[in-house]
Amino acid sequence: MKIVIIGSSAASKSAVETLQRSGVEDIELTIISKDKTPYYSRVILPNHLAGYLTEEELIFYRLKSTLGSKTEMIHGTVTSVDSSNRKVVLTDGRQIGYDRLLICFGASPSVLLPERIPGEPIRGVCHFRNIEDIDQIREFLPDAKECVVAGGGLIGLKAAVALNHLGKHVTVVHRSSQLLSTFMDRQGSEMVHRILNQQGIDFMLCDTIEGYETDQERLSGVTLKSGKNLEAQLVVWAAGVSPNTEFLKSSGIEIDKGICIDEYMQTNIEGIFAAGDVTRAKNLLTDEPDTITLWTDATLQGKVAAWNVLGIKKRYIGGLTMNSVVFNNVPFISMGIIRDADIVNDQVFTFLDQDKEVYRKIVLRDNQIIGAVFAGDIRYAGMVNWDLKSKRLVKNGKRYVSISGLEEVFREHHAELMSQLDLTIDNKED
């Protein structure tokens, strides 16, 4: 079977691994990548910018060939998919045929960068998505004393920390009144706010960039909606992404924001599957279609898609919004529904130790966990995550916000698991 995968990031990697581990032979696998370094990790780009990781160290997966299957990597960009003749067309005119196609083409920043005159961008305004963006930022860094990061989400704050680490003064301009407005509740985001403030990062909340000032071709400052002016030699945009679906316009594949897929990760056209940031898939908690652009979700989708590509039916349970970040050695994890505005008639349990910077929150709906926040102490976050996904019935939510309570739950889980499936191995080595 000839399988073509478009893209070389998280979803693609887990699909390739699944295909190669499946034991199915006679797979002819072709991966088409537009990246100069395939399988580099976008999640750790801030570490690259800060100088902790080299470009080489961003690579999280190296393609291997396995016995009984052929694996090939093609460098190029796909311009269109010809679904009636089952082939993809590249910019250089090459055509590659497939029996099954898996699209893992990812997402790109939704904001367009400003232009000084049409076709000529303002020098000093960058995105923060790809490895090339980091190269761009690096180019402007030597002359940048004042930096502005547009967007106070996870990526924006990570970018701000990296620039701060490089000795720049950073101001984060954020649309909402609360930092990390999708990732954290108010309490958690205030903790982050305080930590970053102490590191010397400034914030302009409820504000957006309206205009740019230039000195010749170079950026010199920005004007905000509030009317304020900020000096800036570098602006980094980190304000959301949208799926890369432009090239599919003539393919007949149904698109609504992202590629629409069924629970088997198949598009409306048989034999064409999609996984990762490019899709619009079911949200586990809301049951509604959603574009969840997360590493963990992309790998899951890639895995499920790979099985279905092989004709082995596996269902996608749905994506769960969750993330993890560390600021100044204080770890933060959130999952599910946790924003104050989204919590209606739900049971909420919290624990807060301001001095030790430890905060936990559990949100219950119909005796099931629908959201959780961990800050400062993230032990058992994985167990809670599992309980959330498996929709376990929770009688006493209070236990989930103290370590002794969580330990108790862990022991119960373990005892339960052991009684259900007594797979304990009693023998010793021969």
Place this chain on the structure above:
Amino acid sequence: MNREKYVFINKKLCTGCGDCTLACSFEKEGLFQPVKSRIHIVEGDLPGFTPQICRNCEDAPCLDACPAGAIVRREGSGSIYLDEAKCVECNMCIMVCPFNAISRGEGTNLKCDTCDGETPCVKSCKLEAIVLVDPDKDSKQKRQKMLKMLRQE
């Protein structure tokens, strides 16, 4: 070298003495500090002790969650290995591991790596509750027990 095996703790035999956590932290960090151990033991009101250690899942959530390529499946044994040199401490693995088997360290997260088969925890356990498991044999036994259970149903 005993690379093909991984560590399994038999909960039924564990007395919670904590010797393995000392042996582990000394082997790995040169310190007798149970917090730095790759094995943790949970005590509570229920009878018995619950040891926490990596289960080397076949469908490992940590492997899928790691964005740095630091968690890999070893060739041969299929065990899950955390490359401490590549770990960026983003804690995605902690966020998804249901067994609480990964903890935060300094400069890297911590997880059992089977010490290449030279396991001080196995040697330290007086009740022989900790054993090195052969993955092939392990899965065969699991399969057999599973079959037995299904037949009973």
